[in-house]
Amino acid sequence: MAGSGARILLTGANGQVGHELLRTLAPLGEVTATGRDGLDLRDESAIRTLLRQLRPQLIVNAAAYTAVDKAESQAELAFAVNARAPAILAQEAAALGAWLIHYSTDYVFAGDKPQAAYLETDPTGPINVYGRSKLAGEEAIAAAGGAHIILRTSWVYGAHGANFVKTIIRLARERETLSIVADQIGAPTSSSLIADTTAQLAAQLGAADTGGTSGVYHLQSAGTASWYEFASLIVDRLRGAEPQAVRCREVLPIPASAYPTPARRPANSRLDCGKLTQRFSLRLPHWRDDFERLFPAILGK
Numbered sequence: 001m002a003g004s005g006a007r008i009l010l011t012g013a014n015g016q017v018g019h020e021l022l023r024t025l026a027p028l029g030e031v032t033a034t035g036r037d038g039l040d041l042r043d044e045s046a047i048r049t050l051l052r053q054l055r056p057q058l059i060v061n062a063a064a065y066t067a068v069d070k071a072e073s074q075a076e077l078a079f080a081v082n083a084r085a086p087a088i089l090a091q092e093a094a095a096l097g098a099w100l101i102h103y104s105t106d107y108v109f110a111g112d113k114p115q116a117a118y119l120e121t122d123p124t125g126p127i128n129v130y131g132r133s134k135l136a137g138e139e140a141i142a143a144a145g146g147a148h149i150i151l152r153t154s155w156v157y158g159a160h161g162a163n164f165v166k167t168i169i170r171l172a173r174e175r176e177t178l179s180i181v182a183d184q185i186g187a188p189t190s191s192s193l194i195a196d197t198t199a200q201l202a203a204q205l206g207a208a209d210t211g212g213t214s215g216v217y218h219l220q221s222a223g224t225a226s227w228y229e230f231a232s233l234i235v236d237r238l239r240g241a242e243p244q245a246v247r248c249r250e251v252l253p254i255p256a257s258a259y260p261t262p263a264r265r266p267a268n269s270r271l272d273c274g275k276l277t278q279r280f281s282l283r284l285p286h287w288r289d290d291f292e293r294l295f296p297a298i299l300g301k
């Protein structure tokens, strides 16, 4: 599908993943990139008008309401951006015969699966408003009946935007001790890996979904970490890079129960990515390798 002449619409271009997609989608066609100012996803008629004018062959929706804790008190807004807008995008995509690539989250699961990573076929059961709004988005996209790829990812970080890595860097410069949750596990996944993978799979999509490719796929770095392990590595690398600037002397593991937040989070956020890697012949790097590669750029920001 995506060749040099393809018309591509990217939403959420100012977000962590959207920013990286600007780079990776560029070789695939003519990209129209919109942020909130160019296309507010709460505005149904603006979405429909833009899509009917542009007639893209591929829509990549990187926009989302991602404030997990705030969502508990802003459910209407979270559902408008995470469920209603994807429904409209999917309806218009189906009418145009376009592909829709959309992102979802590990938070569609309850996180109580013992030991193993979640498969796409495992029952969902979100335990917070954000997760419920993202699941509703997935369901609406499938219901629209068009060609679509939903990539569930997790623990996103990168050089552009606010994320866990940047928070830990700031706290390590300010505090002597950091207490970090050790009983939630997943895999940090960089915005650049998500964007690179998106472009790789977009390049493999046909003009229409003749091969039954549509559906949900898991996209997460290889390996497993707890937030505590991830924070420990970040502080260690920061100490190596700027020994004078780091106040933090120890990172302490704590249970999630000792760090209450408005939204509950899943304990197990591991996602099995075999379906994605097999269907699109991809390899997903270990989260540690990806982090080591990106850390200098994050620090430089």
Ligand SMILES: NC(=O)c1ccc[n+]([C@@H]2O[C@H](COP(=O)([O-])OP(=O)(O)OC[C@H]3O[C@@H](n4cnc5c(N)ncnc54)[C@H](OP(=O)(O)O)[C@@H]3O)[C@@H](O)[C@H]2O)c1
Residues within 6 Å of the ligand: 012, 013, 014, 015, 016, 017, 018, 035, 036, 037, 039, 040, 041, 042, 062, 063, 064, 065, 066, 081, 102, 103, 104, 105, 106, 134, 152, 153, 154, 155, 156, 157, 161, 162
């Ligand atoms: N971040 C994570 O850890 C994580 C984990 C799992 C899955 N995901 C999923 O991955 C995808 C990308 O996430 P991300 O980390 O790149 O998110 P992000 O950095 O928060 O970016 C989301 C973008 O959506 C835009 N947006 C929000 N409301 C909008 C509206 N009404 N109209 C238009 N644009 C709007 C935001 O604009 P403003 O900048 O103006 O607010 C922001 O640029 C999302 O689908 C997210 O649910 C993320």
